[in-house]
């Protein structure tokens with residue numbers, strides 16, 4: 171698959187590296203073409219630097235991996251308001267969270283819904299915002315055989331595409347519902363940050379409830 175990544179920071183570089191290890195091709199671009207070129211040069215011929223509008227138009231699925239403050243600009247540069255992402259799976263991994271308070275920056279709705287509004291005709295999936303990007307460059311730590319990637323979205327095909335890409339990273343996709351669940355998933359990031367800030371391990375902060383085997387229904 172040809173994966174587009176809007177953004178040229180730590181997350182963009184880590185996802186590009188992880189997916190190319192699994193045989194995907196990546197187009198990466200952002201407001202700085204120098205940064206996009208640096209990622210492509212470091213990762214080799216499976217990664218190409220491109221202007222954002224090309225990233226959007228020529229990719230099968232596109233990840234938005236920019237700071238929340240940069241989302242509007244990144245989508246504008248990609249031509250999202252002109253339909254460049256129409257019909258495509260768009261994975262939103264952004265954290266619109268105040269890192270000090272852990273509170274969500276949008277007062278209502280979610281970053282993912284905002285992206286869906288701006289990227290006309292796209293199929294947005296909220297995913298991959300909780301694990302560090304670089305964590306996908308190594309196997310799961312001992313004792314944690316599964317890394318569950320909670321995701322939500324309204325389009326079944328897009329959820330399937332995102333789930334496949336999560337599996338390629340080594341994660342286990344878990345669909346929690348439609349895009350109206352995005353604010354809930356986005357709030358988890360702030361919850362995790364607050365636990366870490368107060369000296370607790372987030373893994374121990376949720377009850378160990380056995381999963382129900384739905385395949386028996």
Ligand SMILES: NC(=O)c1ccc[n+]([C@@H]2O[C@H](COP(=O)([O-])OP(=O)(O)OC[C@H]3O[C@@H](n4cnc5c(N)ncnc54)[C@H](OP(=O)(O)O)[C@@H]3O)[C@@H](O)[C@H]2O)c1
Pocket residue numbers: 176177178179180181182200201202205234235236237238239240241243244263264265266298299300301302303304
């Ligand atoms: N790093 C992780 O492990 C991780 C994990 C999960 C989710 N995320 C999320 O992924 C997103 C990117 O994180 P990151 O760690 O890659 O951050 P980063 O290294 O700081 O990179 C931020 C990216 O956003 C762009 N950006 C920032 N402000 C912008 C603006 N006003 N207009 C346009 N573009 C702007 C930057 O462009 P310039 O370089 O040109 O400034 C850069 O491409 C964030 O929403 C973050 O919460 C990150």
